[in-house]
Amino acid sequence: MSAGTLPSDPRFGPVTVLEGPAKGRYPEGNSLLVEGEREVLIIDPSLGLLGRDGPLPTVARVLHSHCHEDHIAGSHLFRDVPWHFHELDAVGIRSIDALLDIYGFPGWIAESFRDVLVNQFHFVPRADPQTFTEDHVFDLGGVTVRALHTPGHTRGHCCFEIEWNESATPRRLIYLADIELTSFGPYYGDAWSDLADFERSLSRVRALEADWYATFHHIGVLEGREAFLRRLDKFEAKIADRENRLIEFLATPHDMAEIVEHRFVYRPGDAVSFADAVEKRSAEQHLERLVEAGKVNALAEGRFQRA
Ligand SMILES: [Zn+2]
Structure with a gap:
């Protein structure tokens, strides 16, 4: 346990899951704190950070898997450090209008969602987001965080591959963000979403070998590839299920x-x-x-x- 984490927070080597209320069920989420020898960073600061006991973690930067309301809801708590996004999603943090363009909701839906972004998700614009692209590595000292561009949910959606050594044994945790493996299934309902991209990203993550697989929402952390693949199969099947029900209708x-x-x-x-x-x-x-x-x-x- 270190500053800003609680005894109940699940830990995997240098990765601590800052679990949101309701296990991170939307609108909540689970943020990851990654602590290297030189640097600490937080991934996807969620709403739950606002109500946690004790001090906030001290971090050198904030990484975002993509620019969506629930993944930036706690970012304003870390205003003094750089905020990073994939280069395709970074524009969304510059203004609320730019963020609304990502969703592309029409008329009154956009107007009511504008209020939700500010009042429920504490949207704070940032004029100077830092950008990264596929395969960018953040080296924290003894632990690395690599960006895997997995578009479809949004254009710039990324997973992160976190690697370290434990008594000379290499360990790997994949953070899947909103490839979230829940029974809801894949979300590709924004203007910036793309079903075909999402399917390609699902194929890509299917091939990833890791010790643990973490998602932003309430599935939490899965141990081992078998548990991951079981969830992934069900998650992916929702696409065909929707399509078959549509054909039937x-x-x-x-x-x-x-x-x-x-x-x-x-x-x-x-x-x-x-x-x-x-x-x-x-x-x-x-x-x-x-x-x-x-x-x-x-x-x-x-x-x-x-x-
Ligand atoms: Zn999202």
Whole structure:
């Protein structure tokens, strides 16, 4: 245990998981503190950091897996140190309008989400984000953090590969960020999301060997590759599940408004202000490839039907 961590925080070598309330279920999340011999950094400061007992950890920099509200909610607690983002997502921290562009929600949804970003997630713009790209290594002294560009959730979404030696045995923990392995499944509902990129990123992380796999939300840290692959299989299967339910729904013709109302990502009762926008963006991406593959026909008046 060191400054800013609690006895209950799970530890893996130099990595401490600063667990959020409700195990990091959205809107909460789990931040990682990585302590090297020369330097300490924090990854994805979450809302939970605001309510923790005891002092905040002292860090030299803040790393972000991507620019989304829940991953930057505690960043303002570390205003005096550099904030790092992949070069494609860094623009989102410069202003609230730039961040709203990443989501791309229309009209009133964007306006109400603007309030949520400020009041619930403490959005504070930063004019000087530091950028990194694929394969950038942060060397903390005895422990390294390598960026793996895994787009799809956002354009600049990254996982981090954290490596160190334990009595001459190499150890590795992969931080998967919002490749979050929950039963919700992959989220690709923003303007800056891309389903095909997400699928390529899933293939990439599938090949990664590590001792531990950590996510931002409530799955926490999985030990060993088998446990990881079991979760990953289920997570990835949600994409085909949504697509199959969409094809089934289109046994009779429907337009986008009806597809959105039926819901394929969220459940009909989920009270999420931006659900309609996410359903539309997600369904558009499925429909585009289904039409291209000849599995769905685009009819007149914006309707679609199973081929
Ligand atoms: Zn996210």
